[in-house]
Amino acid sequence: MDLSKLKDLTLEGRPYKAEILKGVDSIDTDDLSIIFPIHYEVSVYATHDVWTLIVTVNYAxxxxxxxxxxEMVDKVSVTSEFLVTETEEDAKLYSGQTEDEVIIWQKRDSYLDELAMSIVITSLPIQPLCSEDCKGLCPICGNDLNKGDCHCSNQSVDSRFAALQGLFDEE
Known part of the structure; x- marks a missing residue:
């Protein structure tokens, strides 16, 4: 999409909305799979010779x-801001002056999809949790502690100090 068309949509008060129906197979691993479609929304705000691009991506x-x-499905919503220029000189000028990532607009139809996909890849959950209060598995017997307590000893002793364990026991 041409940046000027995107700006026109935003000037009318409407963000550009789109979805990615299929993706790169290399993202799927044994532990993680992106569920398509990925929905994203783009808003543009013009300031002088650069534009602020706000991209919100929703995926699972x-x-x-x-x-x-x-097994679980983790729903993720991420918003990223970019400073967009059309020339490399402007990109160099603004790159040291802002915390936002500065990008040079690529005049390709798939550019917004590529930008949204890069946001997805960089925001994939590292340690997803089924719930904030997940208790996990017992390190001794492997039982799911969310379903109930196990009867394993909570006192784990480092094997290097096992010989010292009885040192302070009463005689």
Whole structure:
């Protein structure tokens, strides 16, 4: 999409909305799979010779909880801001003056899809949790502690100090 068309949509008060129906197969791993479609929304704000591009991406990931290993779907919403220029000189000028990423607009129809996909890739959950209070698995017997307590000893002793364990026991 041409940046001027995108700016016209935003000047009318409407953000540009789109979705990515299929994606790159190399993103899927044994532990993680992106669920398509990926929805994104783009708003543009013009200031002099640069534009601020605000991209909000909504997607879901099928993965396993990092504590209890239960299969789950994690819904993610990410908003990123970019400073957009049309020349490399402007990009160099603004790159040191802002925290936003400065990009040079590429005049390709798929550019916004590529930008949204890059946001997805950089925001994939590292340690997803099925819930904030997930108790995980017992390190001794492997039982799911969310379903109930196990009867394993909570006192784990480092094997290097096992010989010292009885040192302070009463005689």
């Amino acid at each position: 990931v099928q993965t396993n909880c990092s504590r209890c290993l239960k």
